[in-house]
Amino acid sequence: MKLVVLGLSLSSAWGNGHATTFRALLEAFARRGHDIMFLERDVPWYRDHRDLADPAYCRLEYYSSLDDLERWSGEIVAADAVMVGSYVPQGVEVARFVQARARGVTSFYDIDTPVTLAKLERGDFEYLSPEVIPGFDVYLSFTGGPTLRRIGQRYGSPAARPLYCSVDSERYRPMDVPRRWDLSYLGTYSDDRQPTVEKLLNAAARALPERRFCVAGPQYPSSIDWPTNVERIDHVAPADHPAFYAASRFTLNVTRADMIAAGWSPSVRLFEAAACATPVISDVWDGLDQLFAPGSEILLARSTEDVIAALAGLTAERARAIGEAARARVLAAHTADHRAQELEEHLVEAAQRTATAEKELA
Missing domain, CATH: 3.40.50.2000 (Glycogen Phosphorylase B;)
Structure with a gap:
């Protein structure tokens, strides 16, 4: 499938855990034969600390504003699946932008779920609001357990599924170095x-x-x-x-x-x-x-x-x-390969659910 991801950062791991999470997940997802584009908001604090300029497993592009994101509308329309991540700048507006254009499965990947839900309870809609949650076909949460029911029952997500963080087990492995x-x-x-x-x-x-x-x-x-x-x-x-x-x-x-x-x-x-x-x-x-x-x-x-x-x-x-x-x-x-398979299963399930609903309406 063709997947478009709008995430906090892929290019820079400075001051955030999102980049390493996305890198491991998307590289493993690409190994499963999928085509990936990552759209990242161009902001100075990540621009000045980039440590991944040209990933081999996906196309990395930048946009400077919500208006500039319009350049990538064609990619979003043509994608089989579009994922919006937590803490994306102007995330609510980005969600509306995606939901208005995407023809494939739409998903929200929350790498900060308890923080997100606490913000929603306070009326803080920095990057997500209650109104856009039902518009995502699947809410992918790095928190599992009872929280998933809360996302469905309180916020109207049609499908809340766990997608924990993971690790690239080839890069993260024991090393023989002096103990400091x-x-x-x-x-x-x-x-x-x-x-x-x-x-x-x-x-x-x-x-x-x-x-x-x-x-x-x-x-x-x-x-x-x-x-x-x-x-x-x-x-x-x-x-x-x-x-x-x-x-x-x-x-x-x-x-x-x-x-x-x-x-x-x-x-x-x-x-x-x-x-x-x-x-x-x-x-x-x-x-x-x-x-x-x-x-x-x-x-x-x-x-x-x-x-x-x-x-x-x-x-x-x-x-x-x-x-x-x-x-x-x-x-x-808990390797990236495990998570990539889970991601694929969640997106396919959402696509099948949508297709079934459309048949019933027809």
């Missing part, structure tokens, strides 16, 4: 994640001054008081993520508050670290135990003491076994 840190964290700053970073990493670092820690990611305020044994790295390019994880005895997974409340919201970083066989210490939320087995595939931490116990109490052999078990789980269920 006992515990690392890779993630862009956010106000609601920082208290957990403070509790599960900074407090542990202060309690274990002989251990080494690292926090990597942009947009952290200069006002944060980092312990002296916490190294700060402003940005790690996606190509360097596997080496970053490999240099860590353990890595930390921290989840935003809205996503903890919704549950069933695994981040792309969780799958990436697991694919690298780096043992993950994670905060706790509903559904996590259905993705990774606590104690044998992932370690759960509710307190600073839980982190200290893992760092000081687990042998190297036990930690390695947990990391390897997590990688095996990812390879069995």
